[in-house]
Amino acid sequence: xxxxxxxKYGHLFEDELLEEINQVxxxxxxxxxxxxxxxxxxxxxxxxxxxxxxxxxREDHDGDELLLYxxxxxxxxxxxxxxCLGHHKSEIKAIAETxxxxxxxxxxxxxxxxxxxxxxxxxxxxxxxxxxxxxxxTIDSIAFLNMDDRLLKHLKDKTKISHTKTINTxxxxxxxxxxxxxxxxxxxxxxxxxxxVVKLNRNNIEVLEM
Amino acid sequence: xxxxxxxKYGHLFEDELLEEINQVxxxxxxxxxxxxxxxxxxxxxxxxxxxxxxxxxREDHDGDELLLYxxxxxxxxxxxxxxCLGHHKSEIKAIAETxxxxxxxxxxxxxxxxxxxxxxxxxxxxxxxxxxxxxxxTIDSIAFLNMDDRLLKHLKDKTKISHTKTINTxxxxxxxxxxxxxxxxxxxxxxxxxxxVVKLNRNNIEVLEM
DNA sequence: GCAATACAGTAACAATTGTTACAAAGCTTA
DNA sequence: TAAGCTTTGTAACAATTGTTACTGTATTGC
Numbered sequence: 001x002x003x004x005x006x007x008k009y010g011h012l013f014e015d016e017l018l019e020e021i022n023q024v025x026x027x028x029x030x031x032x033x034x035x036x037x038x039x040x041x042x043x044x045x046x047x048x049x050x051x052x053x054x055x056x057x058r059e060d061h062d063g064d065e066l067l068l069y070x071x072x073x074x075x076x077x078x079x080x081x082x083x084c085l086g087h088h089k090s091e092i093k094a095i096a097e098t099x100x101x102x103x104x105x106x107x108x109x110x111x112x113x114x115x116x117x118x119x120x121x122x123x124x125x126x127x128x129x130x131x132x133x134x135x136x137x138t139i140d141s142i143a144f145l146n147m148d149d150r151l152l153k154h155l156k157d158k159t160k161i162s163h164t165k166t167i168n169t170x171x172x173x174x175x176x177x178x179x180x181x182x183x184x185x186x187x188x189x190x191x192x193x194x195x196x197v198v199k200l201n202r203n204n205i206e207v208l209e210m
Numbered sequence: 211x212x213x214x215x216x217x218k219y220g221h222l223f224e225d226e227l228l229e230e231i232n233q234v235x236x237x238x239x240x241x242x243x244x245x246x247x248x249x250x251x252x253x254x255x256x257x258x259x260x261x262x263x264x265x266x267x268r269e270d271h272d273g274d275e276l277l278l279y280x281x282x283x284x285x286x287x288x289x290x291x292x293x294c295l296g297h298h299k300s301e302i303k304a305i306a307e308t309x310x311x312x313x314x315x316x317x318x319x320x321x322x323x324x325x326x327x328x329x330x331x332x333x334x335x336x337x338x339x340x341x342x343x344x345x346x347x348t349i350d351s352i353a354f355l356n357m358d359d360r361l362l363k364h365l366k367d368k369t370k371i372s373h374t375k376t377i378n379t380x381x382x383x384x385x386x387x388x389x390x391x392x393x394x395x396x397x398x399x400x401x402x403x404x405x406x407v408v409k410l411n412r413n414n415i416e417v418l419e420m
Numbered sequence: 421g422c423a424a425t426a427c428a429g430t431a432a433c434a435a436t437t438g439t440t441a442c443a444a445a446g447c448t449t450a
Numbered sequence: 451t452a453a454g455c456t457t458t459g460t461a462a463c464a465a466t467t468g469t470t471a472c473t474g475t476a477t478t479g480c
Binding site: 146147148183187202203 | 465466467468470475476477
């Protein structure tokens with residue numbers, strides 16, 4: 001494990017911290033679609049992402065959901081940090097967007113490392129910062145964009161995350177992420193196809209224009 | 211100044227830190243409506259709020275805006291923290307919602323205090339946490355609520371912040387906060403009045419039901 | 421191959437929100 | 451008090467988004 005952590009986090013953390021991570025962390029390989037965090041559950045570990053991507057969603061009381069942001073290599077989940085520090089229940093849902101490798105850190109270490117390592121402190125601050133910015137960018141999308149532009153942005157985000165121009169998903173799944181209905185997504189995708197921006201296949205969308 | 215800081219922040223910070231705040235901080239009284247932070251400007255101080263309330267808004271490139279959250283006594287602006295640490299330009303706008311007293315801390319102190327004082331570290335973490343939660347709650351409103359419920363929630367938030375059931379504002383101002391048009395707000399307010407939830411006057415809305 | 425299921429296309433219609441336009445009422449200031 | 455500005459009320463209409471219903475076409479499992 002130490003090699004992969006060092007490779008991805010070596011520029012951020014000092015050797016001593018890397019060694020501690022190696023000692024207490026648990027390496028995990030998560031398959032695409034696996035639900036890492038359920039709303040309402042307590043969180044005992046925080047994930048350091050080595051490779052792959054995690055999709056973080058908000059879910060309301062009716063089970064309606066909305067995509068908040070993606071986490072990638074080098075990221076951690078600020079909501080997890082929050083929950084850990086406050087010992088709150090999770091208010092979000094996290095699902096592996098692609099096959100993902102990560103290291104689980106027991107939350108007891110959080111406090112200690114925050115005091116002990118400046119690099120860890122900076123990492124945690126910068127994670128909060130990134131997540132706050134991304135959450136606000138999500139607000140930008142919902143508040144200032146129409147559904148067609150939100151859809152296009154979503155498709156572009158997905159290609160960026162998966163490093164391919166072909167998105168394997170259904171219209172229904174996109175509708176869940178953007179909190180709208182399948183019919184609306186099908187309608188707008190068809191419009192995008194007519195404009196030559198995408199090519200639609202079953203379970204699969206090719207993004208042509210970037 | 212020290213007295214007011216001690217009164218509002220004494221339970222959070224140790225005496226030594228309070229003394230430092232007293233030394234380097236600048237006490238300010240801000241009138242309602244004053245623009246504290248403009249989007250695009252650089253931030254050199256972070257505010258610790260003693261009393262009153264600050265309204266924090268997101269503004270897009272077209273000048274469209276949307277209310278993100280309110281800051282109250284004991285709060286600081288996490289976006290400011292972010293900007294300070296990253297030396298980024300402000301991505302938000304902040305306006306005094308009521309007359310407000312606050313202490314401005316030069317950002318150079320941030321780093322030092324984060325290393326030196328555990329209480330400061332916890333304060334910063336908990337500020338980030340609060341702001342992240344509130345930003346996500348704003349997403350809940352925009353994504354899951356219709357405009358009538360968003361309006362009602364907004365009115366309730368305003369009464370909570372100003373500690374009075376009478377809101378002094380115009381329909382246009384509410385429309386700006388919720389990023390919709392004045393006509394829409396007038397229409398929905400009228401509906402609320404017919405339901406007996408509010409009483410409408412010029413420049414002033416009384417919230418009857420809570 | 422066949423039935424069951426999942427996925428996508430489309431039409432028709434409803435609900436919500438946004439826009440334009442104009443009138444009336446209240447406040448401000450000369 | 452008259453003129454001018456701000457604020458609110460309202461109607462009529464447009465655009466966007468949501469809903470229901472039905473069709474056809476892949477895909478899966480037997």
